[in-house]
Structure formats: C-alpha cells, structure tokens
C-alpha cells in the first residue's frame with residue numbers, strides 16, 4: 001500500500017495540472033508553410049488629411065499607419081487602417097497624429113477594411129514619445145460573437161496642440177536605436193553590421209560578453225512590427241545580462257550573447273501589420289531564407305559557428321499575442337543542453353505570485369519555418385518563442401524578462417562544458 005501513495009499523488013497532481021491547463025489558452029495551431037519570395041506591398045502615402053471643421057490628421061511620422069480619413073457626421077470621423085498586402089494576419093497596427101484649429105470633441109471610428117479586427121487598446125501621447133492608455137470610458141468596441149470586433153470607437157478632445165494616437169506605447173525605430181546606444185556605452189558591448197534591409201536600414205547584432213565563442217546565445221525580437229510587448233520582455237531580459245552583478249559578470253566571462261532587437265526595421269518604420277518591405281512574414285522564412293533579414297542572421301550564426309568551432313546553447317525569439325505563452329521544442333528531442341528551457345521557464349515563473357506559465361511544447365519532431373525551429377534543428381540551441389500578451393502590465397513584463405535572465409544565468413554559470 002505504501003508504495004502506491006507516491007503514484008496516487010503523482011496521478012492527482014497530473015489531473016490537477018490537466019484541469020488547470022484547460023483554462024489556459026491553447027495558442028496557435030500548426031504553422032503553415034508559405035511562399036516567401038518577394039510580394040508587392042502598398043506604400044502608404046505620407047500626408048495630412050483635412051477632416052473638415054478645422055480638424056486635421058497626419059501620418060507624417062515614422063511608424064505611422066493611417067490610410068484614409070473620412071468625416072461621417074458632425075461628431076464621427078472614420079480612420080481607415082489598411083495592411084501592407086494580403087493575405088495577412090489580421091492584427092492591425094495604427095499610429096497617427098491629429099490637431100484642430102479650435103478645441104473639439106468627437107469620436108474616431110477605427111475601420112480595417114474588413115480585413116482586420118481591433119486588436120490594440122489605444123494609447124495617446126502629447127509629445128509623441130510618452131504614451132499612456134486612453135481612459136477606458138472613452139473607448140468602445142462593439143461586441144461580436146467571435147470577440148473580434150471589426151471596429152473600435154475612441155472619444156478624443158482635440159486642440160491646436162498635437163495629439164498622437166497609436167496601437168502601442170512606443171512608435172518607430174528611434175527608441176530601439178537609443179536603447180542600443182545606451183548598451184554600447186559598456187566596454188563589453190559592441191555592434192556588428194550583418195546586412196541591410198530593402199529600404200537601406202542597417203541590420204545589426206549586438207555582441208555582449210567577453211568570452212571566446214565556444215558557447216553562444218542568440219536573442220531576437222520584432223520580426224512582426226507591432227509586437228512591442230515582446231520587445232519589452234527582450235529588453236528586460238538583456239538588461240539583466242549586462243548588469244554589474246556577480247552572476248552577470250561570471251556569465252559574460254563564459255558566454256557571448258548576440259542580440260538582434262529589431263529583426264524587421266522596415267516593417268516598424270512603415271507601420272506594417274506583419275510583413276517586411278518585401279511583403280513577407282519573416283517568421284515563415286527560416287528554411288528558404290529569401291529575405292535579407294533572415295538570410296543575414298542565419299549567415300551570421302553559421303559563420304560564427306564555423307569560425308569559432310563553438311555552438312549556440314540557447315536562443316529565444318520574443319513576440320506578442322493575446323496572453324503570455326511559451327512555445328518550446330518537443331521535450332523528447334535533445335539539443336545542446338537538454339532540459340534547459342523548461343527549467344528556466346519553471347524556475348522564473350515560480351517567483352511570480354499566482355502565475356502558472358502557459359508552456360506549449362511542439363508535438364512534432366520535424367523542422368518548420370520559424371526562427372525557433374531553425375535555432376533548434378540547425379544549431380541544436382535550446383530555444384523558445386516567448387509570446388507576451390498585448391496588455392500584460394509593463395511591470396509584469398519587466399519581472400518576467402528579468403527573472404528569465406537570472407534563472408538562465410544561474411544554470412549556465414554552473415554548467416561545465418567539455
């Protein structure tokens with residue numbers, strides 16, 4: 001009887017976990033293989049729109065997305081937000097500014113041409129830099145059966161002073177550039193040019209650490225332009241690894257971390273919903289490498305391995321979606337450090353009160369078209385895609401990024417490599 005007790009406990013625990021996971025979001029289905037050769041995109045015309053009654057809208061800023069403006073009545077103005085091309089994931093990014101000759105109060109109707117639904121809770125800014133969530137009393141979404149409203153309505157007060165409205169609280173590429181410049185002030189951080197995007201923006205990797213390249217890590221984010229919360233988690237993660245803490249110093253002596261914070265600068269600068277300037281979803285191009293961004297990074301990694309004889313032991317790709325979810329590789333497959341990813345996720349999550357991480361290991365054992373799959377199947381790097389919720393509180397994102405880095409360092413610092 002005695003020997004049955006642990007088994008019963010394990011069974012009860014398994015049932016409990018199974019019940020828990022029922023309430024968790026199941027994440028996206030299997031990823032389809034799609035063609036990744038260039039496709040035309042519609043270029044957004046940069047302009048100021050006269051909405052009548054002395055009210056003006058403009059998309060003349062980096063990161064903007066605003067295609068048409070139409071006054072529907074005295075107090076309702078429709079803004080049309082259209083994608084760069086189709087088919088596309090229906091998650092519209094928007095960003096624009098407005099002002100009026102006299103103080104006005106009116107509603108903005110967000111319309112997505114029947115292609116997208118209203119995904120991002122609006123943020124406003126008075127200087128184009130610091131954005132805050134709008135008051136929820138001023139934002140309304142019609143309820144639909146699928147919880148995917150095709151429109152959103154926002155009440156605004158306009159004046160001579162410009163008001164910025166955007167889908168997330170940072171817009172354009174400047175904030176990423178500033179962050180990189182800040183990191184580059186440290187002796188052990190340097191940047192490596194690995195290529196150029198279609199529109200001539202530099203594709204850059206940061207090197208963090210002073211080790212030989214025997215054991216390396218790779219971190220990327222913003223393959224999909226609107227996915228700011230993923231970027232913020234990546235930022236918190238990297239900032240922990242550059243700290244002047246004993247753990248971080250030790251880590252940097254043993255490992256080099258390579259970071260590509262903005263995989264798709266053209267997409268971000270143009271306010272794209274999903275694709276790069278060649279009209280392609282970069283996270284479907286990690287087998288064919290038709291695109292400059294994926295080609296440059298994979299060439300860089302493969303060259304690093306060839307030059308140093310070293311290997312990538314960890315890789316992470318940060319994204320955003322409905323709620324926090326980790327996509328990991330099939331746990332039966334072994335990379336360069338079996339068990340590393342589940343251990344890091346579980347240990348870091350345990351430190352956050354009442355948080356049970358939603359972890360979705362891949363059930364297949366074949367290589368697919370995503371970065372996560374490339375990192376694992378080509379480099380045997382233990383890898384994950386961390387998708388951060390669009391509305392996860394910023395302080396929780398910070399905590400998650402930080403704890404992931406801390407637990408990762410603890411494990412990697414102890415590891416003896418042959």
Ligand SMILES: [Zn+2]
Pocket residue numbers: 224227319320
């Ligand atoms: Zn994404």
